[in-house]
Amino acid sequence: MTFRHSSIGALLGILAILPGGAADAATNVGVTSAVNPRATGTQLGGAPRTLVLGKKVFYNERIKTSAGGMVQLLLLDGSAFTIGPGSELRIDKFVYDPNRKTGKMVANFVKGAFRFVGGSLSKNRGGVTIRTSIATLGVRGGVVSGRVDQSGHQGNFNFLFGDQMAVGTNCSGIAISSCRRIKRVFQNGNTVHVNPAGHLDLRRTSRQDIAAVQKALAGKKGKSGGARRKPTSGTVARSGIGRENSGNSPQNTAPPPKSAVKTTSVVEVETVVVRPDAAAADESRAKIITVETVAVKARLIEAAPSYTINTAPPLVIQDGWRTGLLGGSPAYDYTDEGKIENGRLSENTASPGGSVPWRTGHFSFTDGRNFDGSAFSGRGYVSSDEKFFFYEMDGAAGPSNDGSDAFFILGGKAPVRTAASGNTRIYNIHPDMLQGTAIPFGFNANIGSGAPAMISAFYLKEQTSGNIGIYQDAASSRSVTLQASLLIDGTGRGQHSYVMVHAGTVFDTGDGNGPRISTALRGSFRSDGPEMIAAFAGRVDTLQGPEKNFFFGDNMENFVIGNDPRHEGSFHISYANPLTPSITVRDYGTTHLATLSSTTSAASLPAQSSRLMNGFAAGFMERGSPFPAISKVMSSGVLDTEILFNASSNRLRANLNLNDYSDPAIDLYVLAFGSDPSRTGSGHSAFLDDNTYAAIHNREGTSIRFSNGTSANFPAAPVGSENPNTYFLGSELVPVTNFAANVNFCNCKFLEWGYWGGRLKYEDPANPGSARKDYAHLNTWAAGVITAAANWPASGSATYQGHVIGNVMNALPGAGGRYLAAGNFNMSWNFASRTGNAAISNFDGRNMSAPSLFQSTGSTSQTFEGLLGNGETAFGKIIGAFAAGPDSPVQGAIGQFEYSETGYTAVGNIISEKTN
Numbered sequence: 001m002t003f004r005h006s007s008i009g010a011l012l013g014i015l016a017i018l019p020g021g022a023a024d025a026a027t028n029v030g031v032t033s034a035v036n037p038r039a040t041g042t043q044l045g046g047a048p049r050t051l052v053l054g055k056k057v058f059y060n061e062r063i064k065t066s067a068g069g070m071v072q073l074l075l076l077d078g079s080a081f082t083i084g085p086g087s088e089l090r091i092d093k094f095v096y097d098p099n100r101k102t103g104k105m106v107a108n109f110v111k112g113a114f115r116f117v118g119g120s121l122s123k124n125r126g127g128v129t130i131r132t133s134i135a136t137l138g139v140r141g142g143v144v145s146g147r148v149d150q151s152g153h154q155g156n157f158n159f160l161f162g163d164q165m166a167v168g169t170n171c172s173g174i175a176i177s178s179c180r181r182i183k184r185v186f187q188n189g190n191t192v193h194v195n196p197a198g199h200l201d202l203r204r205t206s207r208q209d210i211a212a213v214q215k216a217l218a219g220k221k222g223k224s225g226g227a228r229r230k231p232t233s234g235t236v237a238r239s240g241i242g243r244e245n246s247g248n249s250p251q252n253t254a255p256p257p258k259s260a261v262k263t264t265s266v267v268e269v270e271t272v273v274v275r276p277d278a279a280a281a282d283e284s285r286a287k288i289i290t291v292e293t294v295a296v297k298a299r300l301i302e303a304a305p306s307y308t309i310n311t312a313p314p315l316v317i318q319d320g321w322r323t324g325l326l327g328g329s330p331a332y333d334y335t336d337e338g339k340i341e342n343g344r345l346s347e348n349t350a351s352p353g354g355s356v357p358w359r360t361g362h363f364s365f366t367d368g369r370n371f372d373g374s375a376f377s378g379r380g381y382v383s384s385d386e387k388f389f390f391y392e393m394d395g396a397a398g399p400s401n402d403g404s405d406a407f408f409i410l411g412g413k414a415p416v417r418t419a420a421s422g423n424t425r426i427y428n429i430h431p432d433m434l435q436g437t438a439i440p441f442g443f444n445a446n447i448g449s450g451a452p453a454m455i456s457a458f459y460l461k462e463q464t465s466g467n468i469g470i471y472q473d474a475a476s477s478r479s480v481t482l483q484a485s486l487l488i489d490g491t492g493r494g495q496h497s498y499v500m501v502h503a504g505t506v507f508d509t510g511d512g513n514g515p516r517i518s519t520a521l522r523g524s525f526r527s528d529g530p531e532m533i534a535a536f537a538g539r540v541d542t543l544q545g546p547e548k549n550f551f552f553g554d555n556m557e558n559f560v561i562g563n564d565p566r567h568e569g570s571f572h573i574s575y576a577n578p579l580t581p582s583i584t585v586r587d588y589g590t591t592h593l594a595t596l597s598s599t600t601s602a603a604s605l606p607a608q609s610s611r612l613m614n615g616f617a618a619g620f621m622e623r624g625s626p627f628p629a630i631s632k633v634m635s636s637g638v639l640d641t642e643i644l645f646n647a648s649s650n651r652l653r654a655n656l657n658l659n660d661y662s663d664p665a666i667d668l669y670v671l672a673f674g675s676d677p678s679r680t681g682s683g684h685s686a687f688l689d690d691n692t693y694a695a696i697h698n699r700e701g702t703s704i705r706f707s708n709g710t711s712a713n714f715p716a717a718p719v720g721s722e723n724p725n726t727y728f729l730g731s732e733l734v735p736v737t738n739f740a741a742n743v744n745f746c747n748c749k750f751l752e753w754g755y756w757g758g759r760l761k762y763e764d765p766a767n768p769g770s771a772r773k774d775y776a777h778l779n780t781w782a783a784g785v786i787t788a789a790a791n792w793p794a795s796g797s798a799t800y801q802g803h804v805i806g807n808v809m810n811a812l813p814g815a816g817g818r819y820l821a822a823g824n825f826n827m828s829w830n831f832a833s834r835t836g837n838a839a840i841s842n843f844d845g846r847n848m849s850a851p852s853l854f855q856s857t858g859s860t861s862q863t864f865e866g867l868l869g870n871g872e873t874a875f876g877k878i879i880g881a882f883a884a885g886p887d888s889p890v891q892g893a894i895g896q897f898e899y900s901e902t903g904y905t906a907v908g909n910i911i912s913e914k915t916n
Contacts, residue, residue, distance in 0.1 A: 529817020806908015
């Protein structure tokens with residue numbers, strides 16, 4: 001058979017002409033030039049054969065050495081492979097035109113150690129590719145060695161001589177150009193280490209690197225090459241070498257199989273050679289080390305001279321960077337092109353530009369550079385798969401740094417998996433570097449940087465099916481997010497307290513940008529007892545990357561959240577005291593990195609029970625205008641507090657009906673929180689399990705009823721607007737008890753209690769046209785599944801133990817202030833007579849009792865009540881109800897209390913459990 005010359009290069013490596021003139025279907029690609037026992041070769045469809053010196057090696061033959069063996073292969077183009085003991089090699093592709101000295105070779109090195117000396121093929125671009133279990137190598141005109149450790153998860157590759165060695169990981173094909181990560185080395189004496197995560201580290205080759213390969217390639221028995229007996233001339237004569245060299249195969253060698261060989265198309269292994277810009281024209285390539293240049297896009301948000309908040313009319317803040325407000329206009333919030341090269345992320349420009357270090361994980365740095373050469377310090381994070389990056393920088397390094405050069409950089413790939421399965425994702429939310437506080441979304445100047453706050457994880461509970469953020473109808477399961485922080489530091493007038501709640505629904509608008517978090521943020525704080533309340537409000541947004549996605553990484557592993565200048569613009573603090581100095585921060589911003597910590601499957605989550613609970617709520621409403629005043633607000637009955645938990649939608653709805661007992665102008669506050677398919681309203685809520693939930697105001701359900709019969713409603717308005725700014729959360733989300741020494745908090749898992757507060761702004765009925773603001777901070781509530789009186793036991797008695805928690809307004813000399821306090825609660829109840837007694841102890845240093853409790857008026861009443869005092873001049877009241885538990889319809893007792901003495905008032909809630 002005759003072939004045209006142009007076909008030889010494509011076919012010679014596939015079909016070889018044997019000495020006898022017949023075409024052998026098994027293709028010879030080389031010969032064994034050195035063998036130490038024991039090494040075998042296994043052709044496709046054939047039995048293993050023992051390799052001896054001079055034996056032909058065939059295409060796709062698996063060459064394998066034992067624990068004491070070694071083999072060297074000399075290929076047709078002059079290339080040489082040496083593989084050590086316990087190694088395995090296969091030549092997957094060999095195309096060679098001996099006239100033109102061109103072609104390609106792909107070798108598959110499965111395990112062990114090797115040395116490769118390049119022949120004619122390696123002199124061509126992309127001529128030699130060596131695939132291993134951990135990386136793919138491209139070799140050009142060189143000598144390389146490598147070793148994959150026994151686990152098959154990491155190893156080293158040494159560039160000993162030649163033009164170039166390229167090492168790539170996370171490859172989608174044979175070619176180096178298909179690899180996700182690539183490092184190219186042009187200077188010999190360098191090693192690329194591949195770690196178990198597929199990351200590449202470039203360093204100088206050490207003596208240990210060379211020694212490790214030498215030891216792996218050497219025989220195991222001294223200088224005998226692994227043979228048990230040192231070879232002699234006699235053993236060589238008896239080895240069959242002469243017969244093999246003369247073309248006569250040993251009698252015990254199985255003939256190669258006669259199956260047809262299929263040709264395959266040639267694959268381009270390498271198409272790009274990087275020539276570093278830093279190399280001078282007369283500089284030798286042998287002195288250059290470089291890595292693959294990777295183009296990236298990044299969003300940059302910089303400090304601006306002024307920051308505009310999107311209000312009506314717009315609010316302009318000078319030097320907004322002082323309070324974390326970066327961007328604010330297209331000139332300071334933009335997308336730019338960049339490149340990753342030589343371990344740095346820099347501007348993609350020929351002229352000198354800004355750059356920062358590039359390495360995986362969390363790191364701090366001081367060697368960032370601006371376009372003008374000035375230094376930056378800051379923090380960076382690059383995900384382990386290098387599909388997400390985020391940098392925070394705080395300006396010029398050194399004592400003169402004022403933060404005016406602050407900026408953020410973020411970017412990365414959109415998720416490829418957004419399918420929902422009902423799992424709960426837990427993210428670590430990292431501090432804002434510019435603000436210097438560990439409390440998310442808080443401002444250091446108001447809440448302090450070292451306060452011992454309880455900070456919850458950042459939760460994302462997925463819906464049960466479909467794609468995260470896309471919902472079939474109003475009643476379908478929702479993907480929700482939740483995060484809260486609570487601080488109650490100290491007791492009495494020196495107490496410092498703070499609460500912040502974010503709860504909302506993840507949504508996807510279907511525009512191709514994927515899921516997004518954008519929801520209300522609400523909270524309040526009191527710097528100490530004598531100070532008035534301040535309330536927080538704003539919107540938290542996931543920041544878009546340059547490719548418009550909000551989550552990053554294949555499985556939504558990362559995001560950045562805070563105040564996105566493209567949306568609401570800022571967080572806002574409102575003070576009850578109208579005389580608060582103007583220098584106090586009112587508008588501010590924070591930005592936080594979030595990284596996926598763990599995922600809990602739906603089957604492993606704690607109980608999430610759909611149920612209706614009722615109970616009591618109590619606290620104080622505080623205002624600074626039109627005149628300073630404090631009102632006591634409480635439920636009038638057990639049905640005035642209602643919480644509806646809906647597990648199928650991951651949401652909840654809460655309603656608090658609170659009578660104002662101090663302000664004659666106000667009759668009733670109706671406060672609504674959250675949302676549920678069975679109720680109207682568009683409030684924000686998250687219900688992850690029976691202990692983990694919170695909600696933000698529901699505008700449509702919130703109103704104020706005045707004593708003259710008129711009402712003030714809170715119409716729909718953009719989130720972050722004035723009406724209303726309230727929050728509701730359970731105590732187990734952020735459990736804080738350090739402020740109450742010697743108090744035994746009830747571990748009543750079938751009951752719920754927690755906090756509510758915020759700010760309401762409405763028109764003052766006594767002053768038409770003027771605004772009135774009512775503030776509430778860490779007021780309390782308690783709820784359970786209330787038992788009707790008909791289901792109370794008809795006989796017997798029971799004792800109950802638990803705690804009370806409530807707010808104090810103390811005007812006594814030297815103790816003036818408002819603060820939270822807790823105490824112990826004990827009650828005895830006789831079900832036959834429907835009477836009992838109760839005592840509250842160690843509440844803010846006070847003891848009080850209710851010696852005569854009785855069922856409230858009416859035989860069907862679900863509540864009990866009684867006067868509360870200290871036996872002297874104090875007076876107050878308890879009202880409560882029994883709640884069902886897993887063991888009894890009256891296993892719990894909840895309620896509310898009020899207590900007053902000269903210059904002192906307390907109001908709060910009761911939570912207790914039956915002990916007998």
